[in-house]
Amino acid sequence: MHHRNLISIWFFIGVLVLVYGVIILAAALFNAPHEGREIVLEELRADIWWGALMTALGLLYTLKFRPKKKD
Amino acid sequence: MSTPFPPAFLLAADSGSLIRLSPVDLAVIVLYFVAVLGIGFYLKAHTKTGDDFFMAGRDMTAWVAGLSFLAANLGSLELMGWAAAAYQYGILATHWYWIGAIPAMLFLGVVMMPFYYISKTHSVPGYLKLRFDERSRALSAITFGLMTVLMSGINMYSMALVMKVVLGWDIHFSIWVSSLTVAAYVFLGGLLSAIFNEVLQFVLIWLGAMLVPIIGLIETGGWAGMVERISRNFPGQNYTSLWSTLGSVGDNPMGIHWTGIVLGLGWVISFGYWTTDFLVVQRVMTAKDLRSAKMAPIIGAAFKMLVPFIVIVPGLLALAVLPMTLTGEAEALATGGHSYNEVLPLMLARYLGPGLLGLGVTALIAGFMSGMAGNVSAFATVWTYDIYRALWRKDATDAHYVSMGRWCTVLGVLVSIGTAYLVMQFASIMDYVQALFSFFIAPLFGTVILGMLWKRCSPSGGFWGLLAGTVSSIAMWAWVKADPGALRYIAFSPEAKDMAENMYRALWSWLICVSVTVAVTYVTKPKPVAELAGLVYGVTPLPDEGHLRLHERPMFWAIVVSLVLAALNIYFW
Numbered sequence: 011m012h013h014r015n016l017i018s019i020w021f022f023i024g025v026l027v028l029v030y031g032v033i034i035l036a037a038a039l040f041n042a043p044h045e046g047r048e049i050v051l052e053e054l055r056a057d058i059w060w061g062a063l064m065t066a067l068g069l070l071y072t073l074k075f076r077p078k079k080k081d
Numbered sequence: 082m083s084t085p086f087p088p089a090f091l092l093a094a095d096s097g098s099l100i101r102l103s104p105v106d107l108a109v110i111v112l113y114f115v116a117v118l119g120i121g122f123y124l125k126a127h128t129k130t131g132d133d134f135f136m137a138g139r140d141m142t143a144w145v146a147g148l149s150f151l152a153a154n155l156g157s158l159e160l161m162g163w164a165a166a167a168y169q170y171g172i173l174a175t176h177w178y179w180i181g182a183i184p185a186m187l188f189l190g191v192v193m194m195p196f197y198y199i200s201k202t203h204s205v206p207g208y209l210k211l212r213f214d215e216r217s218r219a220l221s222a223i224t225f226g227l228m229t230v231l232m233s234g235i236n237m238y239s240m241a242l243v244m245k246v247v248l249g250w251d252i253h254f255s256i257w258v259s260s261l262t263v264a265a266y267v268f269l270g271g272l273l274s275a276i277f278n279e280v281l282q283f284v285l286i287w288l289g290a291m292l293v294p295i296i297g298l299i300e301t302g303g304w305a306g307m308v309e310r311i312s313r314n315f316p317g318q319n320y321t322s323l324w325s326t327l328g329s330v331g332d333n334p335m336g337i338h339w340t341g342i343v344l345g346l347g348w349v350i351s352f353g354y355w356t357t358d359f360l361v362v363q364r365v366m367t368a369k370d371l372r373s374a375k376m377a378p379i380i381g382a383a384f385k386m387l388v389p390f391i392v393i394v395p396g397l398l399a400l401a402v403l404p405m406t407l408t409g410e411a412e413a414l415a416t417g418g419h420s421y422n423e424v425l426p427l428m429l430a431r432y433l434g435p436g437l438l439g440l441g442v443t444a445l446i447a448g449f450m451s452g453m454a455g456n457v458s459a460f461a462t463v464w465t466y467d468i469y470r471a472l473w474r475k476d477a478t479d480a481h482y483v484s485m486g487r488w489c490t491v492l493g494v495l496v497s498i499g500t501a502y503l504v505m506q507f508a509s510i511m512d513y514v515q516a517l518f519s520f521f522i523a524p525l526f527g528t529v530i531l532g533m534l535w536k537r538c539s540p541s542g543g544f545w546g547l548l549a550g551t552v553s554s555i556a557m558w559a560w561v562k563a564d565p566g567a568l569r570y571i572a573f574s575p576e577a578k579d580m581a582e583n584m585y586r587a588l589w590s591w592l593i594c595v596s597v598t599v600a601v602t603y604v605t606k607p608k609p610v611a612e613l614a615g616l617v618y619g620v621t622p623l624p625d626e627g628h629l630r631l632h633e634r635p636m637f638w639a640i641v642v643s644l645v646l647a648a649l650n651i652y653f654w
Contacts, residue, residue: 016127019145019277023284026116030109030288034436037105050402050431051296057434060292 021075028068035061099247099423100430106439113285113443114262117278117450121266124274131479134271134486135203135462136367143373145280147380150364151388152279153455155286160392160448161243164428165421167396168407170335171320172653173327174396175389180347183382183646185355187639189365190378193356195623196533197366198374199615204459205359205529206467212532212616213543213608215471220547221528222467224521225359226460230493231517233456234500240449241501247426248442256501259446263453264494267461268487275458276364282447283384289444290391293425296432297398310401320400323653336574337581345584349591350519353526360459371624375635382642386649399424402431453497460493461486516558516583523587524550527594536610536617542602550594557586 038057102110128134141149166174202208206225210218241255266274301307308321318334319326326332327339355361355378368374399407405419407427413420419427429441465486470477528547531538560567561582569575572585613620631637 017123019280022116022120022277023281026112026281027284027288029112030436030440033105033109033112034440037103037436038434049434051300052434054296054299056292056296056432057437060437064288 017077018075020071021077024068024071024073024075026068027064028072031061031064031066031068033061035065037061099419099426100438100442102248102439102442103435105435106442109436109439110443110446113446114258116281117266118262120277120281121269121274124270124277128270128273129483131482131486133273134483135465136363137271137273137276139367140369141276141367141373141377143368143376143380145276146365146368146373146377148283148384149276149279149367150361150377151381151384152283152286152451153275153361153364155283155388155448155451159452160286160290160445161422161425163392164396164399164425165423167393168399168421168424169396170333171318171400172323172393172397173333173335173337175323175393175653176342176346178385178389178393179646179650180342181351182355182385183642184347185351186378186382186385187642188352189356189362190375190382190635191639192618193529193533194365194374194378195371196616196618196621197362198368198371199621199623202366203466204463205357205362205525206463208616209528209532209543210467210471212613213528213540216544217528217540217547218467218471220544220551221521221525222463222471224551226463226468228517228521229360229456229460229463230496231500233453233460233493233497235504236449236452236456237497238501238504240446240453243426243445243449246423247445252505256498259450260453260494260498260501263450263457264491267454267457267490271483271486271490272363272367272458272462275454276367278454279364279451282451285440285447286444287391289440289442289447290395290425292437293428293432293441294390294394294398297395297402297428301398301401307398307401311397314400320397321653323650325654335581336576337584338573341572341581341584345581345588349523349526349587350584352530353522353587353591354518357525357529358522359463360455363459363462364455372626372629372633372635376638379635379638379642383638383645386642386646395428396424399428403427457490457493457497461490464489464493519583519587519590520551520554520558523554523591524594527591527598531595531598532617534618536613536620537602537607538598539602539605539607541605542598542600545601546594546596546598549597550590553593554586554590557589 034057038055038061127138132138163174163177166177197205197208200208200211202211204222206218206222209221237256237260240259241250241252244250244255245252266278270277298304298307301310311320319332320334324339327337327342329338365374365377368377403424407413407419407421407424408416410420410422412418413423425445429438433441465482469485469489470482474481524547527550528543531546532543557567557571561571566575568582571589572582574581610620615621626634
């Protein structure tokens with residue numbers, strides 16, 4: 011994967027996970043509607059900590075595997 | 082190992098959607114489609130030669146090849162079907178992930194991979210050409226091509242049906258959108274694109290599905306609390322013992338004896354699938370060097386061992402926490418209740434809020450698409466190299482074969498769509514097509530393993546053994562269809578369920594393949610030893626691994642994974 015100067019797959023994954031993390035976190039913080047569903051153990055606020063975890067992981071991978079400029 | 086014999090899936094449902102998605106959930110799903118197509122377009126510029134398109138340039142790292150190897154199997158019915166099986170059969174379904182997968186994956190990495198890798202073949206049929214002759218390659222290539230596109234169609238139909246039942250989406254919309262997306266990104270970037278997307282899909286599957294067992298186990302108060310609730314909800318039934326109920330076919334809900342699990346599943350079907358099914362082996366062949374090629378299946382095995390956490394545990398949790406009892410499809414339709422097959426969506430809807438639910442549904446879609454891309458890219462390689470080039474155009478340019486590969490990706494998808502519509506019209510075809518795996522994979526394993534480990538094995542022995550194993554497997558299946566009483570001979574019990582029958586039929590066909598191969602070998606001429614270099618154990622000098630540190634050695638990690646597997650089996654005995 012390194013021979014052809016391809017952008018690393020982990021960069022793509024990082025970007026998508028980062029975007030997903032931000033969306034999920036924002037939906038949690040702004041209390042997006044549940045479409046009438048009752049969610050068991052909602053008080054755990056899994057959406058907040060899972061969204062935060064994904065945001066952090068996504069950011070880490072995006073930065074670590076970002077394409078480097080060629081000399 | 083679960084793709085070969087997924088549980089019977091829902092055949093009809095028209096009860097409206099199970100889940101209502103919010104705009105946030107839809108945004109998450111749409112973003113996923115944009116991402117996989119974007120990766121396809123990006124990789125098109127990097128996919129110029131045949132090696133790029135069909136073998137991803139043979140420069141994947143062990144991690145990428147290993148995760149892709151596993152993701153190609155985490156396809157279609159995997160998540161939904163095995164969560165349903167866990168609800169129906171309890172923890173017994175875990176055997177398809179542990180003894181039914183891990184030993185074979187480790188064997189592939191440690192023993193077989195050097196021969197696949199050193200021979201520089203493009204495919205498993207290609208290996209048979211080098212080891213035996215054109216007859217064995219043609220037989221395995223044609224059966225593999227047929228099996229692949231038909232299975233792809235079955236998977237596609239099942240996915241569309243899930244989208245209809247779970248989300249209320251139109252079945253035609255689901256079939257065309259998902260299949261054209263897969264066709265587009267494989268057409269553009271070939272195996273390279275398929276592998277990139279499979280790794281992405283693997284990550285999304287975990288992120289989307291992992292919260293269900295985590296929150297579920299919090300709700301039940303941990304594993305012990307879950308077991309206690311299941312015992313209370315279903316008194317007198319054992320859903321949480323892995324081995325202790327397998328002493329008699331009447332003691333467990335699957336109706337299977339431990340010999341069927343160990344010999345049929347753990348030996349023939351598992352080794353056949355994980356070491357010779359080109360759909361998964363192709364991913365490992367793309368590794369950048371021999372050490373990576375050996376490590377890739379071991380990395381895949383380590384993660385495979387964890388998959389029951391996101392597939393089996395949700396099914397068990399459903400037994401513990403759902404207020405209703407799930408039933409078979411026919412009863413669910415008659416009573417307006419829910420079927421086993423809806424267990425994973427029900428658990429997603431139980432625990433996941435807006436956004437997270439979209440991620441969970443994306444995990445399901447990602448699973449379906451990674452499985453389909455695996456089928457289509459493997460079909461493109463086998464068709465182009467082992468059928469088209471071998472039988473029609475031996476001397477075309479590399480660019481011509483790449484073009485052929487691109488277009489037969491589209492052809493493969495179109496045939497799959499046709500199969501999906503055929504299944505829609507004639508539901509019983511689904512049963513027949515699933516049996517294809519047992520027809521072709523078990524005997525193929527006999528042929529490959531003898532060819533790889535026994536230098537005396539002759540080309541005629543290889544071909545006639547493969548043919549005899551395949552024909553006898555089909556004959557046994559037809560015998561039971563015509564006379565269900567034949568089950569007592571094939572599966573040792575007239576009450577054996579479909580899965581048990583599959584296990585024993587595979588075992589018999591493997592034994593027949595091996596017996597015929599050995600018998601024919603002793604009356605025919607073997608290949609000169611000089612022609613077997615790089616193909617057979619004992620005449621292939623294996624490259625020295627050099628002065629690798631302990632933690633860099635594939636064998637070390639294979640032993641670690643084996644020990645963990647043994648410990649898990651003892652713990653859940």
